[in-house]
Amino acid sequence: MLQKATPEAGATTVRRRWYALLLRDRFACAAALVLVLVALCAVLGPLLAGDLATRQNLRAPGRPPLSLDHGWAFVLGSDSLGRPVAARLLTAAGTTLAVAVPAVLCSLVIGSVWGMWAGYHGGWRENVSLRVADVILSFPSLLLAVVVLYVFSPSAASIVLVLAVARIPVYLRTARAEAAELRSRLFVDAARTFGTGGWATIRRHVAPSVLPTLLTVAALDFCFVMLAESSLSFLGIGIQPPDVSWGLMVAQGRQELQSAWWIALFPGLAIVLTTVSATVLASWARMTTDPGQRWREGVRRSGRRARGARGASADPATRDGAVAEPDTTADPDTTAGPDTTAGPDTTAAPGGSRPTGTEPPTPADVLVVDDLSVDVHTPAGPVHVVRRVGFSVRSGETLALLGESGCGKSMTAHAVAGLLDPVAEVVGGQVRLDGEDLLGLGARARRRLAGPGVAMVFQDALSALNPVLTVGTQLAEPFRIHAGVSRRAARARAVELMERVGIPEARSRADAYPHQFSGGMRQRLLIATAVALRPRVLIADEPTTALDVTVQAQIMDLLRELRGEQRTALVLITHDLGLAAEHADRVAVMYAGTVVETGPVAEVFGKPHHPYTRGLLASVPAEQHRGSRLSSIPGSPPDPGAVPAGCAFRTRCPLARERCATHRPALTGTGAGRAAACHFGKELADA
Numbered sequence: 162m163l164q165k166a167t168p169e170a171g172a173t174t175v176r177r178r179w180y181a182l183l184l185r186d187r188f189a190c191a192a193a194l195v196l197v198l199v200a201l202c203a204v205l206g207p208l209l210a211g212d213l214a215t216r217q218n219l220r221a222p223g224r225p226p227l228s229l230d231h232g233w234a235f236v237l238g239s240d241s242l243g244r245p246v247a248a249r250l251l252t253a254a255g256t257t258l259a260v261a262v263p264a265v266l267c268s269l270v271i272g273s274v275w276g277m278w279a280g281y282h283g284g285w286r287e288n289v290s291l292r293v294a295d296v297i298l299s300f301p302s303l304l305l306a307v308v309v310l311y312v313f314s315p316s317a318a319s320i321v322l323v324l325a326v327a328r329i330p331v332y333l334r335t336a337r338a339e340a341a342e343l344r345s346r347l348f349v350d351a352a353r354t355f356g357t358g359g360w361a362t363i364r365r366h367v368a369p370s371v372l373p374t375l376l377t378v379a380a381l382d383f384c385f386v387m388l389a390e391s392s393l394s395f396l397g398i399g400i401q402p403p404d405v406s407w408g409l410m411v412a413q414g415r416q417e418l419q420s421a422w423w424i425a426l427f428p429g430l431a432i433v434l435t436t437v438s439a440t441v442l443a444s445w446a447r448m449t450t451d452p453g454q455r456w457r458e459g460v461r462r463s464g465r466r467a468r469g470a471r472g473a474s475a476d477p478a479t480r481d482g483a484v485a486e487p488d489t490t491a492d493p494d495t496t497a498g499p500d501t502t503a504g505p506d507t508t509a510a511p512g513g514s515r516p517t518g519t520e521p522p523t524p525a526d527v528l529v530v531d532d533l534s535v536d537v538h539t540p541a542g543p544v545h546v547v548r549r550v551g552f553s554v555r556s557g558e559t560l561a562l563l564g565e566s567g568c569g570k571s572m573t574a575h576a577v578a579g580l581l582d583p584v585a586e587v588v589g590g591q592v593r594l595d596g597e598d599l600l601g602l603g604a605r606a607r608r609r610l611a612g613p614g615v616a617m618v619f620q621d622a623l624s625a626l627n628p629v630l631t632v633g634t635q636l637a638e639p640f641r642i643h644a645g646v647s648r649r650a651a652r653a654r655a656v657e658l659m660e661r662v663g664i665p666e667a668r669s670r671a672d673a674y675p676h677q678f679s680g681g682m683r684q685r686l687l688i689a690t691a692v693a694l695r696p697r698v699l700i701a702d703e704p705t706t707a708l709d710v711t712v713q714a715q716i717m718d719l720l721r722e723l724r725g726e727q728r729t730a731l732v733l734i735t736h737d738l739g740l741a742a743e744h745a746d747r748v749a750v751m752y753a754g755t756v757v758e759t760g761p762v763a764e765v766f767g768k769p770h771h772p773y774t775r776g777l778l779a780s781v782p783a784e785q786h787r788g789s790r791l792s793s794i795p796g797s798p799p800d801p802g803a804v805p806a807g808c809a810f811r812t813r814c815p816l817a818r819e820r821c822a823t824h825r826p827a828l829t830g831t832g833a834g835r836a837a838a839c840h841f842g843k844e845l846a847d848a
């Protein structure tokens with residue numbers, strides 16, 4: 162069975178230096194050796210070969226390899242003018258690389274940066290960039306080069322320029338496609354929640370994922386560029402004699418392939434060998450820079466070793482590549498005492514936006530959401546998915562946002578955190594953080610507030626953490642961006658944070674990647690990133706849904722502790738009424754994109770003032786229901802595009818009357834700190 166990955170083992174794997182990894186891969190070693198030799202030839206070739214490459218010897222034309230003639234040794238033969246092929250090969254290495262390397266590097270750098278920028282931002286930037294790439298690609302690149310080189314004088318510099326321009330679209334399109342896919346990933350959203358700007362996100366989160374693919378493309382492009390240069394030289398508009406390149410040698414030798422095959426063969430071999438080596442090395446680099454692949458490779462190797470040592474006693478976890486990462490930590494959270502600093506506040510203002518008949522938000526409300534409306538733009542027109550939602554939350558308090566799936570909880574949270582998809586738009590309302598309207602702020606001001614202002618914990622920690630960055634790097638990012646501290650200091654604070662959220666062996670585990678942690682540990686890491694800058698408001702969007710009950714309790718306890726320590730206002734999004742009852746001070750129940758009831762959790766759950774809340778509570782299995790049939794709310798929530806007129810709940814409501822079909826009930830105060838959006842709210846309160 163595969164040994165469990167201990168923290169120490171994980172750290173050692175991660176710290177293994179690149180050259181140690183290179184030495185373990187025979188193909189990559191050989192490829193690196195070939196490339197080093199080619200580079201040495203490029204540098205030393207002209208010195209070693211002197212003028213032999215250009216000096217004609219008409220007494221020894223077309224000599225085959227390994228021949229001696231008038232005191233000349235032709236190891237690789239001679240060409241039709243008696244020049245030694247070996248000397249020309251050495252000299253040509255420099256010219257060839259002087260064209261291919263800058264051409265590939267220029268197109269790689271320009272195309273990748275441009276493509277990542279276009280793909281990350283999307284919209285007009287993406288459209289314009291793609292059209293430009295289409296225009297360049299619509300010309301066959303060789304034809305483009307021929308035209309340009311006929312107009313301008315052929316030289317190494319102009320060949321580099323032409324080939325670089327011709328190849329930019331290849332990188333642009335590849336980088337754009339990958340960046341466009343990454344921009345919708347949760348870890349990019351997570352980075353935005355603590356204020357990482359556009360270029361910083363591209364550099365830190367997009368580039369590390371895109372670069373390995375681009376490197377492989379570049380290695381293959383190396384071959385294309387060398388062959389393109391050889392074709393141009395063959396046409397007489399490439400490298401001009403007496404300079405010599407491998408491409409020019411192939412072009413010249415092609416004419417004498419029947420009588421003197423060696424003239425074209427050896428430079429041809431040099432091109433193939435260099436290209437193959439570059440490709441092998443690029444694949445190796447891709448493998449070593451992709452933590453997932455390296456990890457799988459490690460698993461395969463360990464599996465082979467283990468099988469060799471003990472026979473194949475297969476552990477199912479080993480077979481599918483899953484390393485059982487122990488959530489070994491004795492859970493520190495379980496020892497935490499109850500948070501006495503933030504008990505239910507029955508005198509608090511209700512969460513509703515402007516519920517009539519209740520007090521306005523108090524100065525202690527750190528976050529006030531008022532009349533917030535969000536539309537999603539669909540081909541059929543805008544759909545109102547969040548409609549005049551309002552709630553407020555105080556420092557050190559937990560507000561649970563409850564409701565069935567699709568009622569708009571996450572949309573509301575994303576609008577508050579400034580993380581809406583491009584298809585969604587805030588169409589009305591206010592989100593005030595300590596009195597400052599977040600929706601009126603520009604992008605830069607919003608980024609400054611992200612992290613220390615509103616932070617977010619997502620449900621799926623694996624997606625919300627960048628798979629190609631170590632957790633230490635990711636946890637250090639908020640400190641680097643906001644505190645402007647050095648890399649070393651940021652890392653030290655990241656380690657402290659890991660210790661604080663209960664990650665064992667934090668110092669060594671900071672070098673591990675997200676997939677090397679268990680689900681519970683990953684959620685702790687995500688929470689650590691979110692609370693790094695001591696946010697005033699923390700939105701936790703179903704932070705425990707994917708976890709088992711024990712880990713769920715540990716995570717909730719951790720959130721409660723941190724909330725108490727940092728006096729953070731916590732907005733807990735959940736459809737688990739039990740979780741809300743246990744951990745929230747107040748609740749805001751949502752239905753069909755709007756808040757239908759708010760109030761202190763004990764009171765709302767004890768005596769709901771809205772029939773929907775009643776129905777929700779009645780459908781939760783409880784001790785008093787034992788033996789009786791569990792009731793459920795008939796029907797299903799309306800589609801956001803087809804919410805009925807009047808009260809949105811009336812089609813499922815046992816109390817619905819004529820009035821409910823014509824008048825939409827407003828969120829109205831129904832008691833101390835309570836409000837409900839029901840025409841019969843007062844009656845239910847008084848009953």
Ligand SMILES: Nc1ncnc2c1ncn2[C@@H]1O[C@H](COP(=O)(O)OP(=O)(O)OP(=O)(O)O)[C@@H](O)[C@H]1O
Pocket residue numbers: 537546564565566567568569570571572573582584736801
């Ligand atoms: N990108 C999108 N494009 C179109 N509609 C969307 C998009 N995202 C969400 N919606 C719609 O908006 C409505 C609200 O979705 P939201 O994710 O906020 O619900 P939710 O209450 O958080 O549900 P869940 O508990 O399942 O996460 C849903 O009807 C959903 O279909």
